[in-house]
Amino acid sequence: MALRNDARRAVKLARDILRNRKAQRTVRARIAELPPLEPHKYRIGVYFADGKVNLYQLRQWYKPLAELAETHPVLILSRASGAAISLFDESPLPVAYVRRVADLERVIHEQDLHVVFYVNQNAKNFQMMRYGRRWHVFINHGESDKMYMTTNQFKAYDYALIAGDAARNRLEKVLWDYDFDKRAIPIGRPQADHYSGTLPYTPDEREVVLYAPTWEGDRGAAAYGSIASHGVALVQALLETGRHRVVYRPHPRSGVVDHEYGAANRAIIAAIAAANAADPTAQHVYDDGPDLGWQLAAADVAIVDISAMVYDRLAAGRPLLITKPVHPDAAIDTGGYLSACEWLDAGAGDAMLARVDEVAHDAEALERLGYWVERYFGDTTPGVTTQRFHAAVDHLMAEWQRFADLHADDEEIDDHDVEAEANEESDEALD
Known part of the structure; x- marks a missing residue:
């Protein structure tokens, strides 16, 4: 049994490597077809380091983020080739493929990202979070009472957008010395304002x-x-x-x-x-x-x-x-x-x-x-949770401007980290 399992894993690994090499060629070809991103346009980044198997975590945010982008331009930052290919095809928002740390730094310097959203706790989030002069905000990929929702990792982010009272009470039992009034912002469930779509069946008495x-x-x-x-x-x-x-x-x-x-x-x-x-x-x-x-x-x-x-x-x-x-x-x-x-x-x-x-x-x-x-x-009247989401983002933008004004004379430090770039994992690990 163990030998059979080892053989199965070896075959899967070989297939994954071949698939990822093919994906690399495909994503490079797709990027060549796209116009370059307009410089200094995007104020919000959505950082996604996972492969396409976890795209469901990001998809549920498409509609709320597309609506938000009408006021604050939003850019998705994808680290994995498989996910990037799918995002190029389906995302209502523009996508930057940033496989390497050098690619990530280039986009950061070409854009003016005031806020960066994270939908999961991927370990590679820390490669983005080392950049200061912006808010790093955990928005999660859903509300639940799973263990995942009470992780001390919440403290790593400047802010977290949470659903409501239950989420706060859940976190209060676990997080020590955490400023909930400032850092945990309740917004409800913006996705609920977009529970719509074309039915794949004809409604009847069933x-x-x-x-x-x-x-x-x-x-x-x-x-x-x-x-x-x-x-x-x-x-x-x-x-x-x-x-x-x-x-x-x-x-x-x-x-x-x-x-x-x-x-x-x-x-x-x-x-x-x-x-x-x-x-x-x-x-x-x-x-x-x-x-x-x-x-x-x-x-x-x-x-x-x-x-x-x-x-x-x-x-x-x-x-x-x-x-x-x-x-x-x-x-x-x-x-x-x-x-x-x-x-x-x-x-x-x-x-x-x-x-x-x-x-x-x-x-x-x-x-x-x-x-x-x-x-x-909280209040699930249609439109209310979207208003709360937008108000939270407006607050973060205002706070960004306040701190930017306070530190306008500070010398900006070059974030470039040669060691991080040299030691970054291969794309095979991401997809």
């Missing part, structure tokens, strides 16, 4: 069930994924009723660690295809597209794992079920929404189906949900 599980996790404490424990039986039961329409949106990393988890994911996709072939009017959906919005707004009931998807759906204020992890080491927060949510235990398909029907039509459960929506996001 009840739409969104099943959006996360990946299997890389350790027991984070083993929240339900595809193998709940998903196959759950989806099969929903497909067989004739009164439900399934929208299946698995995490893009599903199966990257556990081969059997990946096999369960493929089994669900195949079952959906078979159900549609048997009854084309069913219009079940396997959703692997980049856009997230219509799924959250259109579903009559959503079933998600412990992940940011819980809170993405919570912001919509509609019926919601959380799968209960089966791994004994999975860490479950007991102080927030998960202490009062509607759980879905793993079991036989008919039992899980009955639970879905119960929650989908439970008026009291929906009323209880309203309390948690307010606690996590």
